[in-house]
Amino acid sequence: MSDVVILNYADLVEGKDLSAEIAKAYGPGGLGICGVKGVPGLQEARKKLLPFAYQLSQLGSETLASYERPEATYCIGWSHGKEMFKGKADMAKGSFYANPLWDDPAEGNEEVRKKYPYGASKNVWVKELPAMEGAFKETGRLVYDTAELLVKHCDKLVQSRHPSHGSRLHELAFTKSKMLAGRLLHYFAPSADASPDENWCGWHNDNSVITGLVPALWLYEDTGEEAPASAVSGSGGLYIQGRDRSVIRVSLPPDCLGFQIGEASQILSGGVLVATPHQVRPLAGKQERPICRETFALFIEPQWDAPIGPPEGVGYDSVLKEEESELIPPLSKRLKITKDAAPVIFGEYLGDSFKEYYNLNN
Template identity: 40%
Template sequence: MLNKIFIRAYFQTVKAVRFTFDEIQNCSSNLNAKIEEAYGSHGLGLAIVSGIPNYSKMRLELLPLAQKLAIQPKEYLKSLERPEAFHSKGWSCGVEQFKGKFDKSKGSFYNNPNYDTPHDLGKEYEHLIKKGSLIRLDNVWPNRIPELEGAFKNLGRLMVDTGALLSYHIDKYIYSKCNTYEMGKLYRYIRSGDSHVGRLLHYFDGPNTDEWCGWHNDHSALTALTCPIYMHNDKIVDYTDKEGGLLAKNRYAEIMKVGMDPDCLAFQIGETAQIVSGGIVEATPHCVVKSDETVRRQLNRNTFAVFMGPLFNEVLNVPKGIDKNKALNKPAYNIPSLLGRWDENMTFLEYSANSFKAYS
């Protein structure tokens, strides 16, 4: 447990590197210095983007629905579960494991914001589906909350579009460090990938007995994350959590609290980008902690993340001339090792299935 004493003693609040929507929309902008500050060898692996058109409105339309879904009868929520897809579609609660314990501190609702039905990869890729043990299912939507589908897709697609713009500049930075890197790879992943997963999260209120979400990396290429809203019963509360919330580890494994404004989107590097860049950009170890103040005020936390990755048949290799060991996670991060989940010539499908298994 990260208690109040631990939080005050061991981390400071940092403001992430900020990009404006206008500057990432300009393909001719040279943002390498800011990209390096955010995602390079001394960065936090996380940056924020401000000024995104319609974002604030869409955020407030979707996030309260996380609580509206979470309080539905258990029998109904169970009908929305898809365990055969490693719970990567529909409702999920209490199936992830952190530190060997099932995580019951939050409920999640997963779907692909871009496609209700996955692309048919063709018969030549059937062996990958079987080998990866990952079943590709259609989206599932709750008929008791009909407004959720539109709100989920609208915000999710906006987050993907913004992530694609940012990834274009991340690609330019990686290429400036390694000319064997395929220029435009991350942009291609995000624009053409059909494996994107939106995750609407409701963190339950209750005793401060554990983290709301334990330390981990995202296995995707890039993650977009909204600033959370806090609610008491069914009312949004004007509240900024000064002691809890999103924590991340910098490149020296020091714990930092991420400062973030409500009108901004955060973008975290995932392990897929770490692999294909040969470690030039690194995934962001992060967790979410519950503060004593949120417990005292009986607040729950609601947020939305979109994990963006390539097509499932994409092969994940480091650039030519780079040692694959440079793509591995630092042991000091104290998260599930990438070694054993990924190896050279492995497809994103196989690697995804290994990563899901590592947390279930």
């Protein structure tokens, strides 16, 4: 935890100069993640929402199938076994996706919905868990509002290096965008015969401007009761590859929201902010009782048709400097840069990223 920058919510609100802290967390030498402590209402929202991830997993496959939306590329509603990992259907986690702020981000525009189904589809909510919608939206709003404060500070850092940047991160992710992906996650306890190196989630970079993370809740799979800290300490959870290629376990305190910087910020900042590869691992070794993990992530992104590119006078070479190409598909392969180095459309870059990750895992 000593390597993870922890910010105070009050400092974000008051506008304190946090440039040094932001650079340490998100700059070329950072882990690409920071924590924000003291967020009002976090504990209440966390305890209200995360148990629904477990409850979803208990509804039964037939009920859950009714909430799958293949026409939205499974980026709305329930998704389990639809992603591929190491050539096999990923059965390690179940996800429920929704936009916590806009039930119809396309505002009825079917043409837009058809072109960008993963970002512009309508929400669907689970009738069997009527209180989940409110908890999902409440937590999503809390993460969104905190992220907005943090992104304004990120803009200040980038602007200090590239004055032409202005406040483009905030403008493209908040002022001009309704593209939000809230993901409520249930990581199933590994089977008794699972291999020691089996992971819940493969290495990847987020495509977002910023991703908010609610601290995970660890439960006994058989009863849904919370597992004591002694049963889950020391292993499992979020792992990040550091800039020196070392792999680091990040365990955010329950009173901290986590925020990972995404590739959209790396592009828009001209490499001042840099995304890092990360994955999620189960607890090491065999457990006396199977333990699952519940969490919530909010991917805050530019609008699907937004053009994104580095600040004026900054080349894409600054964005792609020291790009990762072993753990993840290289960004240069997913970012279709034209000869004139024109901005790329975010939704197209996102679609190309989906394809390259699929190819990597098959």
